[in-house]
Amino acid sequence: MEIKNMTAIELGKKIKAKEISAVEALEAVYAGYSSSDKEVNAYTSFDLDLSRKSAEEIQKRIDAGEELSVLAGVPIGIKDNICTKDELSTCASKILEGFKPPFDATVIEKIRKAGMTVAGKLNMDEFAMGSTSETSCYGPVRNPWDLNKVPGGSSGGAAASVAALEAICALGSDTGGSIRQPASYCGVSGFKPTYGAVSRYGLIAYASSLDQIGPIAKDVLDCAAIMDIIAGYDKMDSTSLPAGSGVSYLDSMTGDISRKVIGIPEECFGDGVDEDVKAAVENAIKELEKKGAKAKTISLPFIKYAVPTYYIIATAEASSNLSRFDGVKYGFRSENSSSIDNLIINSRSEGFGAEVRKRILLGTFVLSSGYYDAYYNKALKMKQMIVDGFDTAFNECDAICCPTAPMTAPEIGSSLSDSMKMYLSDIFTVSVNLAGLPGLSVPCGFDKSGMPIGAQFIGAIGNDRTILNFGHAFQMVTDYHTKRPGGAK
Numbered sequence: 001m002e003i004k005n006m007t008a009i010e011l012g013k014k015i016k017a018k019e020i021s022a023v024e025a026l027e028a029v030y031a032g033y034s035s036s037d038k039e040v041n042a043y044t045s046f047d048l049d050l051s052r053k054s055a056e057e058i059q060k061r062i063d064a065g066e067e068l069s070v071l072a073g074v075p076i077g078i079k080d081n082i083c084t085k086d087e088l089s090t091c092a093s094k095i096l097e098g099f100k101p102p103f104d105a106t107v108i109e110k111i112r113k114a115g116m117t118v119a120g121k122l123n124m125d126e127f128a129m130g131s132t133s134e135t136s137c138y139g140p141v142r143n144p145w146d147l148n149k150v151p152g153g154s155s156g157g158a159a160a161s162v163a164a165l166e167a168i169c170a171l172g173s174d175t176g177g178s179i180r181q182p183a184s185y186c187g188v189s190g191f192k193p194t195y196g197a198v199s200r201y202g203l204i205a206y207a208s209s210l211d212q213i214g215p216i217a218k219d220v221l222d223c224a225a226i227m228d229i230i231a232g233y234d235k236m237d238s239t240s241l242p243a244g245s246g247v248s249y250l251d252s253m254t255g256d257i258s259r260k261v262i263g264i265p266e267e268c269f270g271d272g273v274d275e276d277v278k279a280a281v282e283n284a285i286k287e288l289e290k291k292g293a294k295a296k297t298i299s300l301p302f303i304k305y306a307v308p309t310y311y312i313i314a315t316a317e318a319s320s321n322l323s324r325f326d327g328v329k330y331g332f333r334s335e336n337s338s339s340i341d342n343l344i345i346n347s348r349s350e351g352f353g354a355e356v357r358k359r360i361l362l363g364t365f366v367l368s369s370g371y372y373d374a375y376y377n378k379a380l381k382m383k384q385m386i387v388d389g390f391d392t393a394f395n396e397c398d399a400i401c402c403p404t405a406p407m408t409a410p411e412i413g414s415s416l417s418d419s420m421k422m423y424l425s426d427i428f429t430v431s432v433n434l435a436g437l438p439g440l441s442v443p444c445g446f447d448k449s450g451m452p453i454g455a456q457f458i459g460a461i462g463n464d465r466t467i468l469n470f471g472h473a474f475q476m477v478t479d480y481h482t483k484r485p486g487g488a489k
C-alpha cells in the first residue's frame with residue numbers, strides 16, 4: 001500500500017518496524033501536496049526544510065529506542081490558526097501576513113514530544129469564521145469529491161487534505177462545527193473534544209468559550225490515537241480540565257456498544273434536512289442497532305434557538321479577541337497612515353476580510369451598553385437552557401445521533417451571498433459547543449450526486465471515549481470511511 005493511503009496508525013506501525021522512515025513518510029506527504037494541492041488548495045504553507053529537520057530528529061529518537069507514541073514518525077497537517085514556532089501561522093488572514101510565532105501551541109509541543117512530524121499549515125476560513133472555507137486570503141479550498149463544491153468550514157483545508165490523500169491526518173479547531181462539518185462534507189472522521197479536554201494555549205482565539213482543537217483523520221481509531229497525544233491538563237490554559245481517568249482513548253475503542261442507548265432527536269430529522277441525509281443517518285442508526293444498541297426518540301426543543309444564540313456569543317467574543325490585531329503588534333501594517341489612530345483603523349480595514357469585519361461589527365453591537373441586555377445577556381440565558389436541555393436528554397440516552405449538517409457540500413460561491421442560509425447550515429453543530437460537549441462526525445453515505453454525508457454523535461461532558469467508541473463500532477461494520485474521491489486508492 002502506498003504511504004498516502006495508510007491510516008496514521010498503519011503508518012506508525014511501519015515506521016516502528018523500520019519498514020518506512022519518518023523522512024520517507026514526510027516526503028510522501030509532501031509529494032501529494034506538490035502534485036494535487038494546486039487544485040484543492042488545502043494548504044496555506046508547507047515548509048519542507050523545517051519539517052524534514054524535525055523528521056530527521058524524530059528518526060534519531062526512534063533509532064535510539066526512545067519510548068514514543070504509536071504515531072511516532074507520522075506527519076500531521078496543522079490548521080493555520082494553531083501556532084507553530086518559526087513557521088507561518090496566519091489564520092488565513094492578510095492581517096497576520098508573514099507572522100511566525102516565537103512559540104509552539106501546547107498541542108504542537110505534545111505532537112512533537114510524541115514524535116509526530118508537523119507537516120504543513122492548512123487552509124481555513126479567515127479566523128475560523130465560516131462554514132465553507134471560502135473566506136481565506138489564500139483563496140477558497142475545493143472539495144476533492146467535486147472541485148466545484150466547498151469542503152465545508154472552517155477547517156476545510158484539514159478535511160480536504162485528508163480526503164485528497166494530501167495529509168495522513170490533521171489538527172483542526174471547532175468553535176461551532178468547524179471540525180465536524182468539513183469532515184462530513186469531505187467524507188472523513190472529525191472529533192471535537194469536550195471543552196477543556198485539549199489545551200487552547202497557542203490556538204489563535206475566535207470565541208474562547210467555544211473553541212476546541214481536535215483531530216481530523218481517515219477513521220475514528222486515528223482520532224483516538226491523536227487524542228491520546230493532545231488531550232490533558234495544561235497550566236497555560238485556565239479553562240483546561242484536570243487530568244481525567246488516564247485511560248487511553250485508543251484502548252477504549254472496544255467497539256462494544258451493546259445495550260447502549262442512542263437518542264434520536266426528532267427535531268433533527270424534520271423539514272429543511274435533505275432526504276438523502278436523513279436516509280443515510282437513519283441507516284447508520286440501524287447498523288448500530290444491529291450491533292446491540294437501542295435507539296430511542298428524544299427531543300432537543302432548543303435546537304431552533306441554537307444558531308442565533310451561537311452567533312451572538314461567538315461574535316461578541318470575536319470582537320474582543322480580535323481587538324489585538326492593530327497593525328502594531330503582528331503581521332500586516334497599512335502604509336501611508338498619518339496618525340496612530342489612522343494606522344490602526346487602516347490596518348484593520350485593509351487587513352481583515354469582509355466576513356470578519358461583519359462579525360466584529362455584530363459582536364461590538366451586541367455588547368454595546370444599549371443592546372447588551374437585549375442580545376448578549378439573553379443569549380447567555382439561552383445558552384444555559386441549552387446546557388440544561390442536553391442534561392435532560394442525557395438522562396435518557398448514552399449518546400445522541402443526528403446529521404452533522406442538514407445538507408451535503410454546496411457549490412463554491414453559492415453560500416457567501418446568502419449568509420443566513422450559511423449560518424443555518426450550522427444548526428446541528430453549534431449547540432454542542434455552547435454546551436461544551438464532545439461531538440464526532442463519521443462518514444455514513446453519499447447523496448445522489450455522490451457527495452459524502454456525515455453522521456454526528458454527541459456525548460455528555462467527559463464522555464469523549466464513549467462517542468468515539470460509537471463511531472468506531474459503526475466503522476467496524478461499514479466501509480464509508482474507506483471510500484476516496486474519484487475511487488482513488
Ligand code: GLN
Nearest residue numbers: 128129130175176177178
Ligand atoms: N460556521 C461557524 C462559524 O462561522 C463555526 C466556525 C467554527 O467552528 N470555527 O462561526
